Amino acid sequence: TNYPEDNHKVLLTGDIDLDGKTWNYKHLRCEFDGAGHKIYNVVIERASNVHFFNILYADIHDVIFGSKDGQTYDGKSKIESTYKDGGTGNNYIGLFLQTSPGEVEIKNVTSYIPIIVPATASGRFRAAGLICKGTTNEVGYTTRIEGCKTYGKVSILHTTAAEGVSIISGMVGIADLAANSTNKLEIVN
Numbered sequence: 001t002n003y004p005e006d007n008h009k010v011l012l013t014g015d016i017d018l019d020g021k022t023w024n025y026k027h028l029r030c031e032f033d034g035a036g037h038k039i040y041n042v043v044i045e046r047a048s049n050v051h052f053f054n055i056l057y058a059d060i061h062d063v064i065f066g067s068k069d070g071q072t073y074d075g076k077s078k079i080e081s082t083y084k085d086g087g088t089g090n091n092y093i094g095l096f097l098q099t100s101p102g103e104v105e106i107k108n109v110t111s112y113i114p115i116i117v118p119a120t121a122s123g124r125f126r127a128a129g130l131i132c133k134g135t136t137n138e139v140g141y142t143t144r145i146e147g148c149k150t151y152g153k154v155s156i157l158h159t160t161a162a163e164g165v166s167i168i169s170g171m172v173g174i175a176d177l178a179a180n181s182t183n184k185l186e187i188v189n
Contacts, residue, residue, distance in 0.1 A: 012037045012063060019076065025097075028053045034063020034109075038070055042077040042113055050081050051097040051132070059105045065095060066112035066152060073112040073151065080116040083123045091125050092132040093117060094173060095150075099133075101140030106131065107147055114152040117166070121158045125166040128173030129154045133185075145172065146188040 009031040019041035032053075042065060044050055052065070064070050066077035081093050095111050098104055109130070117125045126132050129150030133141060148171070156166045167173055172185065 009033060011035060012039075015040070015068075017068075018042050023052065025051050025054055028055045028058045028060070031059040031061075032063070033061060036062050036064075038064040038067055040066055040068045040074040040077060042066060042079070044079045045082055047081065047083040047085075048091055049097055049099075050079055050091075050093040052079070052095050054097050054099060055102075055104050055131075056098070056100050057102040057104070059107070060096070060109055061105070061107040062109075064110045064112075067110070070110075077113045077152075078116055079113055080118060081121050081123075081125065083121050083125075085123065089124065091123050092127075092173070093125060094128040094130060094132040096131040097133075098131060098141065098143065103142045104131075105144045105146070107145075110149045110151070112151045115154040117156040117158060119157040123158075125156055125168075126173045127154050127156055127166070128169040128171060130171045132173040141183040141185075143172075143184065144186045144188070 012034045015038045017040060023044055066074055068074045083091050093115055111129060115127050115129055117127055129152055130148055150171055154168055154170055156168050
């Protein structure tokens with residue numbers, strides 16, 4: 001994969017406990033090798049787009065989110081929107097977000113993290129357990145997902161119908177793709 005700016009590899013060498021830590025999403029343009037490790041007690045609450053990584057050109061593989069033992073939910077992790085301003089624009093929420101054209105591969109990633117749009121939120125949401133791809137009539141998105149699992153519940157609990165339709169997906173949420181584009185999505189079990 002072409003990593004146009006950073007061209008490096010991140011190797012996770014141990015589990016990460018984010019209990020009591022603030023995580024502001026990171027832009028990822030590299031290979032992220034989780035080496036089978038776990039990132040747990042992930043609590044992300046913010047308005048507008050809510051996610052762990054904004055991925056552009058990236059390969060993410062062999063990592064578990066939201067589980068201390070790698071087999072069950074840690075009981076604390078969550079990704080939750082606090083957006084309350086309504087409006088007609090889309091708000092994306094998921095573990096990963098891809099907002100710019102590029103090549104992304106996600107392989108052997110497991111997530112136990114619930115994705116939550118609470119009843120107190122307002123707006124139009126695109127929610128997915130793994131990745132949301134938000135585009136505005138752009139082309140050049142290539143996304144390949146292989147061997148991934150999501151166990152966290154994805155929920156949109158608000159009921160403000162006047163703001164437009166929200167979209168929910170267990171694994172991949174794609175919205176606003178350009179007509180006749182070259183965008184590609186491949187999901188391999």
